[in-house]
Amino acid sequence: MNTTLPVTKMASAIRALAMDAVQKANSGHPGMPMGMADIAVALWSGHYRHNPANPNWFNRDRFILSNGHGSMLQYALLHLTGYDLTMEDIKNFRQFGSKTPGHPEVHLTPGIDTTTGPLGQGISNGVGMALAEKLLAEEFNKPGFDIVDHYTYVFLGDGCLMEGVSHESCSLAGTWKLNKLIALYDDNSISIDGDVKGWFTDNTPERFEAYGWHVIRDVDGHDVNAVDAAIVAAQKSDKPTLICCKTVIGKGSPNKAGLNKAHGSPLGDEEIAATRKAIGWDYPPFDIPEDVYTAWDARKSGNALESAWNDLFAKYSEKYPKEASELVRRISGQLPADFDEVVRNYIADCNAKKETIATRKASQNAIDALAPALPEFLGGSADLTGSNLTNWKGCVPVREGKEGNYINYGVREFGMSAIMNGIVLHGGFIPFGGTFLTFSDYCRNAIRMSSLMQIGTIYVFTHDSIGVGEDGPTHQPIEQTASLRLIPGLENWRPCDTVETAVAWGNAVKKRKTPSVLILSRQNLPYFERTEEQIGNISKGGYVLRDAPDAKVILIATGSEVELAMKSADELAKKNIPARVVSMPSSDIFDKQDALYRNSVLPRELPRVAIEAAASDYWRKYVGLDGDVVGMTTFGESAPAGTLFKHFGFTVENVVSKVESVLSK
Numbered sequence: 001m002n003t004t005l006p007v008t009k010m011a012s013a014i015r016a017l018a019m020d021a022v023q024k025a026n027s028g029h030p031g032m033p034m035g036m037a038d039i040a041v042a043l044w045s046g047h048y049r050h051n052p053a054n055p056n057w058f059n060r061d062r063f064i065l066s067n068g069h070g071s072m073l074q075y076a077l078l079h080l081t082g083y084d085l086t087m088e089d090i091k092n093f094r095q096f097g098s099k100t101p102g103h104p105e106v107h108l109t110p111g112i113d114t115t116t117g118p119l120g121q122g123i124s125n126g127v128g129m130a131l132a133e134k135l136l137a138e139e140f141n142k143p144g145f146d147i148v149d150h151y152t153y154v155f156l157g158d159g160c161l162m163e164g165v166s167h168e169s170c171s172l173a174g175t176w177k178l179n180k181l182i183a184l185y186d187d188n189s190i191s192i193d194g195d196v197k198g199w200f201t202d203n204t205p206e207r208f209e210a211y212g213w214h215v216i217r218d219v220d221g222h223d224v225n226a227v228d229a230a231i232v233a234a235q236k237s238d239k240p241t242l243i244c245c246k247t248v249i250g251k252g253s254p255n256k257a258g259l260n261k262a263h264g265s266p267l268g269d270e271e272i273a274a275t276r277k278a279i280g281w282d283y284p285p286f287d288i289p290e291d292v293y294t295a296w297d298a299r300k301s302g303n304a305l306e307s308a309w310n311d312l313f314a315k316y317s318e319k320y321p322k323e324a325s326e327l328v329r330r331i332s333g334q335l336p337a338d339f340d341e342v343v344r345n346y347i348a349d350c351n352a353k354k355e356t357i358a359t360r361k362a363s364q365n366a367i368d369a370l371a372p373a374l375p376e377f378l379g380g381s382a383d384l385t386g387s388n389l390t391n392w393k394g395c396v397p398v399r400e401g402k403e404g405n406y407i408n409y410g411v412r413e414f415g416m417s418a419i420m421n422g423i424v425l426h427g428g429f430i431p432f433g434g435t436f437l438t439f440s441d442y443c444r445n446a447i448r449m450s451s452l453m454q455i456g457t458i459y460v461f462t463h464d465s466i467g468v469g470e471d472g473p474t475h476q477p478i479e480q481t482a483s484l485r486l487i488p489g490l491e492n493w494r495p496c497d498t499v500e501t502a503v504a505w506g507n508a509v510k511k512r513k514t515p516s517v518l519i520l521s522r523q524n525l526p527y528f529e530r531t532e533e534q535i536g537n538i539s540k541g542g543y544v545l546r547d548a549p550d551a552k553v554i555l556i557a558t559g560s561e562v563e564l565a566m567k568s569a570d571e572l573a574k575k576n577i578p579a580r581v582v583s584m585p586s587s588d589i590f591d592k593q594d595a596l597y598r599n600s601v602l603p604r605e606l607p608r609v610a611i612e613a614a615a616s617d618y619w620r621k622y623v624g625l626d627g628d629v630v631g632m633t634t635f636g637e638s639a640p641a642g643t644l645f646k647h648f649g650f651t652v653e654n655v656v657s658k659v660e661s662v663l664s665k
Helices: 007-025 031-046 068-081 087-091 121-140 158-162 164-176 204-211 224-235 269-279 290-296 299-319 321-332 339-353 359-373 413-426 437-453 466-471 480-485 498-510 532-538 561-574 595-601 617-623 641-647 652-663
Strands: 062-065 152-157 181-187 214-220 241-246 377-381 406-408 430-436 458-462 491-493 516-519 543-546 553-557 579-583 608-615 628-632
Touching: 007 031, 007 068, 007 087, 007 269, 007 290, 031 068, 031 152, 031 181, 031 224, 031 290, 062 068, 062 121, 068 087, 068 152, 068 290, 121 152, 121 164, 121 181, 121 321, 121 413, 121 437, 152 158, 158 164, 158 181, 164 204, 164 413, 181 224, 204 214, 204 241, 214 224, 224 241, 299 321, 339 359, 339 498, 359 377, 359 458, 359 498, 377 413, 413 430, 413 437, 430 437, 437 458, 437 480, 437 516, 466 641, 480 491, 480 516, 480 608, 480 617, 491 498, 498 516, 498 532, 532 543, 543 561, 553 561, 553 617, 553 652, 561 579, 561 608, 561 652, 608 617, 608 652, 617 628, 628 652
Parallel strands: 062 152, 152 181, 181 241, 214 241, 377 406, 377 430, 430 458, 458 516, 491 516, 553 579, 553 608, 608 628
Antiparallel strands: 543 579
C-alpha cells in the first residue's frame, strides 16, 4: 500500500464520514460504505490512477459505484483524496442544491464518472467504458506508445447482480474479453428485505465463469492486503474479473452490523457513539485528522501520473501527428470541421433523388452518407440489424481481438442501451443502437439516464406503428412514442421522408449533450417537395409543409401520417375547406422554439386536427378542447398494414369527417 498510516484508520475515516453524513441528513445508506470501506482503501490507495486536480484527465482509470445508494463511500473518497468536494459539501449530503446528492450524478460532482442508483446500470455502463477503452487502444496505440491504457473499476452489490441488465451486459463483457474491467462484488448477503438467501441463491462465481470472466472467490473484504492481492491478480488476467469480497454490512456498528437495519436508514446517535468506540475513532463528527488527510491525498501522485502521460502523448504527437490530432478531436467531442457541409450536401442529395422508401431505409442511407466523415461512429442493434438497418457499407463487426465499429448486441435491448451510455461517457465514440420501437420499453430506464446525464446517446427505433402489420399487437407500438416524449431533455424524431430523416440524423449527431430517438417506419413513405426555407425549418421540429390561402383548419401529422394529412388536405380543398398541413417530426424541439415561431406555424385562431398512428392523448395539448385527434386508443391487431390503417380510421374519409366535425362546433 502507498501509505504508512494504518489502513484501519483510513477505512475508519470513511465509516465515520458515512455514518455522520447520513445521520445529519436523517436519510441515506450507511451500511454499504461502512462495509466496503476496506475494499475502497485497497483500490483507491493502491491502484486507482486518477488526478483530483483534473477529474477529466482522459487516461485516468474509471470508477463506478454501481450500488449507488452507498454514495457516501464515493463522496468520502473524493473528499479525502483531494477533489473539489469540501467538508461543507459532505455536511450538505442529500440537501437541495448540494454537490452530494443521494445517488452519484455525473457532471454535478467532480470525480463522478457516471450517474448510478438504478441498480445494474452502473456495471453495464462500466462494460461500455471498458469496451470504448479497448477499441480506442486497438485503433490508436502504437509500439511503445500505450496512450490509451486504463482500467474500469466497478463496485457492485447483490442488488446489481439480481437486476437482469447486469446479466445482459456482463455476458457481453466476457464475450469481448474486456480484461481492463474489474468488478469488486460486495457480497454481504443483505438487501432491504433482509438476508438474501430467501430470494438470491445464485452461484454467482459459477455464473460469471460461465460468462467467460476471471473470478477470484472468497476474498475477505475487510482484509485490505487480501483485496490488494486480488486486484493485482485481476490486472494480469486476459478476461474481465469479478472479485468476490465477503463483507459485513455496517461493519463497525456493534448492534446493526450484518443486519438490514444498517442498509437504508441512519444508525442513530447512540449507535454512532458505540460505533466510534468500536472502531477507535476518537474524533467529533466531520473532523478528520491531518495524518488521515495526508495518507489519502492523491493530488501529488495524480499530477505525476498525468504529467507522465502528457510527456508520452507529446512524443506520440511528434511521431504520429495525424493520429494524435484525431484522438484529441474525438475525446474532446468535437465533430469534423466539414461535418455541417457533409450534412447539407446529403440533405440536398435526398431532395434531388425524391425517393419513396421506408424511413428505416432512409436512416440507413443517412448513416452510409455520414459514416465516412465520422470514424467515431459505433453502430449496433439488439439482434435486428437486417430490420433496423443500422449497419452501413464498410462497417466491421466488433469481435474479441479485432478492431471494429459495429456491435451485435444480441437480444439485449436494456444492456445495449446502458452500454451505449457508458461508451458516450468514456468518450471517443458516437454510439447508436437499434431495436423495434415497441421494445423501447426494455430500454426505457437507460434512455431516462441518458437524459438525466445529458449525454448524446442515439437510439434507432424502427417498426414504429400499426404499420408493422401481421406481427400483431405485441410488436405494434401504441403508447411508446408518447411516453418517450414525456422524458425531460430527450429529443424524439419521427420523420416523414428521406429529407426529414437526413435532418434528424444531422441533429442527433450534433447534439452531444442531448440524447436522441429516431422513430422510423417499416413501410415505404413518399418524398415531399419543399422550398429551401421549409428544409431549413425542419430543424425547428415543426413547420408548414403545405399552406393554403385563408386556411380554415390545421392538420398536424408526423411520420407515415404526413402522407395521409396531405391527401386529406387535397380532399378538403374539393369541399372548399382550405387546410394547412404541419409536419412535426420533433415536437420536443418545436416546443423549444420561441412563441413567435410557434404561433406562426400554429396560429391560435385556427382549429386543429392531429394525425398519428399512436396514442392519441399526447396531441391534446396541441389541438385543445375544440380540436380532435385521429390516433389510437386501443392496441392493434394482426393483419396487413393497409387493413389495419383502414380499420383504425387512418383514412382520408375519417380525417375529413373529423375536420368537418371540428369546424361545426
